[in-house]
Amino acid sequence: MTTERKDRTDDAPGFGDLDALFAEARGTPPAPSGDLLARIEAEGLARQPRATPVVARPAAAAPETGRGLFSGLAQAIAGIGGWPALGGLTAALVIGFGLGVSPPDSVESFATELLDGGTSAVLGDALWTFDSTLVEG
Amino acid sequence: MPFDALDQAPDEVLLRLYAEGAPQAARLLTQRITPLVYRLAFRLLGDRAEAEDIAQEAMLRLWQAAPGWRAGEAKVTTWAYAVARNLCTDRLRRRRTRGGVGLDEAPEPADPAPGAEARLTETARQDALQAALGQLPERQREAVVLRHLEGLANPEIAEIMDISTEAVESLTARGKRNLAALLAGRRAELGYDDDH
Numbered sequence: 575m576t577t578e579r580k581d582r583t584d585d586a587p588g589f590g591d592l593d594a595l596f597a598e599a600r601g602t603p604p605a606p607s608g609d610l611l612a613r614i615e616a617e618g619l620a621r622q623p624r625a626t627p628v629v630a631r632p633a634a635a636a637p638e639t640g641r642g643l644f645s646g647l648a649q650a651i652a653g654i655g656g657w658p659a660l661g662g663l664t665a666a667l668v669i670g671f672g673l674g675v676s677p678p679d680s681v682e683s684f685a686t687e688l689l690d691g692g693t694s695a696v697l698g699d700a701l702w703t704f705d706s707t708l709v710e711g
Numbered sequence: 712m713p714f715d716a717l718d719q720a721p722d723e724v725l726l727r728l729y730a731e732g733a734p735q736a737a738r739l740l741t742q743r744i745t746p747l748v749y750r751l752a753f754r755l756l757g758d759r760a761e762a763e764d765i766a767q768e769a770m771l772r773l774w775q776a777a778p779g780w781r782a783g784e785a786k787v788t789t790w791a792y793a794v795a796r797n798l799c800t801d802r803l804r805r806r807r808t809r810g811g812v813g814l815d816e817a818p819e820p821a822d823p824a825p826g827a828e829a830r831l832t833e834t835a836r837q838d839a840l841q842a843a844l845g846q847l848p849e850r851q852r853e854a855v856v857l858r859h860l861e862g863l864a865n866p867e868i869a870e871i872m873d874i875s876t877e878a879v880e881s882l883t884a885r886g887k888r889n890l891a892a893l894l895a896g897r898r899a900e901l902g903y904d905d906d907h
Binding site: 598 | 729730731732733734737738740741742745746749750753754759762763766767770771774775777778833836837840859860862887890891894898901
């Protein structure tokens with residue numbers, strides 16, 4: 575209960591007795607029986623949502639994370655996003671390696687032009703196209 | 712969280728913990744909220760058995776509301792008072808439609824045995840207060856009980872009763888005036904001096 579504050583009737587004549595009566599009532603409030611409290615608690619427990627088992631899983635997996643090289647590997651895999659992320663990374667590595675060993679023609683001609691000094695011509699064409707787009711809309 | 716720490720936790724935190732499956736939260740919420748709704752129901756209905764029904768129903772609604780409770784939306788106690796008050800309103804309406812004797816129409820308790828000097832005990836004084844409360848119009852009774860017996864501030868009462876703070880002030884003032892008039896003729900019985 576919060577502290578009672580005065581309102582506009584508190585100082586009116588004849589209310590002094592009433593305030594004493596209220597104070598007495600607040601001091602001896604009607605209280606629920608122990609039986610009622612027990613019934614309500616039991617009902618609350620019976621209707622309570624069950625705790626989710628999320629907490630139990632890391633505890634079961636915990637012993638495997640404590641062993642040398644495998645422990646570090648598992649942590650590294652977990653750090654990059656787990657096994658799905660590791661799969662993606664492996665695929666990217668394989669494709670990159672394949673492109674390096676046997677590049678397609680278009681990649682090879684672009685690389686040759688870049689290395690032979692044809693860069694300015696390529697960039698010049700690109701900038702002209704961009705400029706035309708700006709002017710012509 | 713250890714039990715002692717939970718004991719200090721705000722109601723809203725306990726409700727979230729309840730929804731997450733912490734059994735201690737059910738116990739603590741029962742201990743904290745049940746007395747409030749029981750007291751209010753008893754003051755409004757004047758009947759212990761009915762107050763128990765209301766308290767049980769209000770707490771059932773709290774358990775059901777817990778999983779969807781939105782943080783910061785309302786104080787748990789304000790919400791519980793409002794639920795209990797609405798349940799009491801329904802109960803009083805049913806009494807009226809059944810043609811039973813509602814508290815509003817209940818006769819005053821019989822005068823004590825002859826011998827005006829005999830003063831009522833504290834229990835009897837409280838019975839007299841309860842009987843006088845029962846004679847107030849319903850909304851005045853609610854406002855007076857929430858303000859003067861539960862000790863709530865007017866803005867919280869306004870939220871519980873879904874009215875303005877000014878309306879709460881007006882209801883409380885009229886209720887208190889009516890109570891004083893109802894009890895005026897019984898000051899000697901109640902153990903108060905006449906020269907007050």
